[in-house]
Amino acid sequence: MIRGRFAPTPSGECHIGNARTALLAWLQVRQAGGEFVLRLEDIDRARCKPVYAKQMINDLLWLGIDWDEGPGASGPYAPYEQSERTHKYQRAFDQLNEEGWLYPCYCRRKDLKALANAPHGLLSEGPAYPGICRHLTPEERKIKAKEKQPSYRFALPDKPVHFNDGIMGEQFYPAGSGGDFVVRRADGFMSYQLAVVVDDAGMRMTDVFRGADLLDSTPRQILLYQALSLPVPRFIHVPLLYGPDGRRLSKRHGTAITIHNIRSAGVQPEKVVGILAYISGLIDRPEAVKAKELVSEFNLIKIPKQPVVLSMPMLRSLSHA
Template identity: 80%
Template structure:
């Protein structure tokens, strides 16, 4: 059984980029007759608010996107909120640590500032960590532990990673690309990379469709799957949306960015879905259409591989349709 998901972070209002990713993920799974899951990635409680999650759920239903498992629906792999799944993350952390995949890192922020001017590894992760603490002796670690609680990093194996992306095609990453990454911060906070792998594996995800900003996180996640001896899902990354100024779409581009504002303007959901389908190559003109009417039209090969730049007219259409 094919299984996919949409896993938003409720740190703000759902914007049309989120909505597009949710729609395409939903269409992929619905066309295949699979099971679609909504998971709320609210592990960072300092940024996430229940009100945003509630609004996001309402916005998705308004668009015509439903789910078989998730908040308000339940399912065999509940809970579907990351903030309630910390026991599972700790179990995976312990497994990795016991099998020698992790090491304590005592670097302070000031120690890593110099990396800001160094060549970056994986762009979404910032500068590559050069492994300052990877080869510390046992005595050195004990000494440093008296001064500072460590974070824990995943020791990247010395092998390249390759996979075939559903939209971007063949992807190749050199051995240790991006450097060793944090899976648990010094304050005990589990990092995104480990949490998302645990959740997707535990919920038996077979297909992950998400934004292209996470493309370079994929090799790290594949290595975590392999280290934990879990099946690796198929990955598809959708190019991002940009405003008329060529910058990544955000609040600065006006009221048409968030579904909350679009709904307040009286725009119909079919109009939003039609525009999202048009810019994704699924239909040849931005005409109103219901989400369920696109299921037969869905085809990954139609989706452009490059970021989509929205014109002023397109943003106006989202505000006034």
């Protein structure tokens, strides 16, 4: 059985880009008769707030998106909040460390800032780490450990990563793409890369449907799945939404980008769902429609492979009932 999920980070209000990804992920699972999971990726407690988590849940339900497992629905793989699953990440970290996949990194932020002009290995991850601490001797590590608490990096194996994305097609990343990446920060917090792999495997996800901004995180996650001897799910990355200026949606594009503000303006959920379905290629005009009415219309082939630029009239339409 297909199992999919929507896994937002409750560090701000749900915007229409989040809502579109949630809707498409939900439609894929519902059309296949599978199980849909809502997971809150709130591992960074400094950024994530309960008020945003509650608002996210209410916004999704308002749009007609429900879930079989998650907050308010329980399920066999609870808890569904990352902040309550840290012991699972620690077990995975210990396994990787014991099997020799990790090494301590003593680089300071100021050292890494010097890499800002270096070639970027992965767009979403910044400059490729050049392996400064990878080959330190035991004695060198002892000396550096007296000066700084280390983070821990995953040592990339010397092999390329290839996968077929459900929307973006064949993807190939040469060996070493992005450089060795952090799996545990110096302050003890586990990285997104490790947490998401542990959670998706632990919750038996068969399909990972998310925004294309995470496309180039996928090779790192595939390597973690393989290192932990976990099954690798299918990946589907949907291109992002952009404002009329061709830049990623943000507050600069007005109040209509958040579901909370759209609801406050008295707009009906069917109108929002219809616009999201239209820009995603599921229907031929932006007419009001319920989420459940789109299940039969869903097809990955229809979804644009390029970012969608929202016109100003369309944004304005979301500001008025």
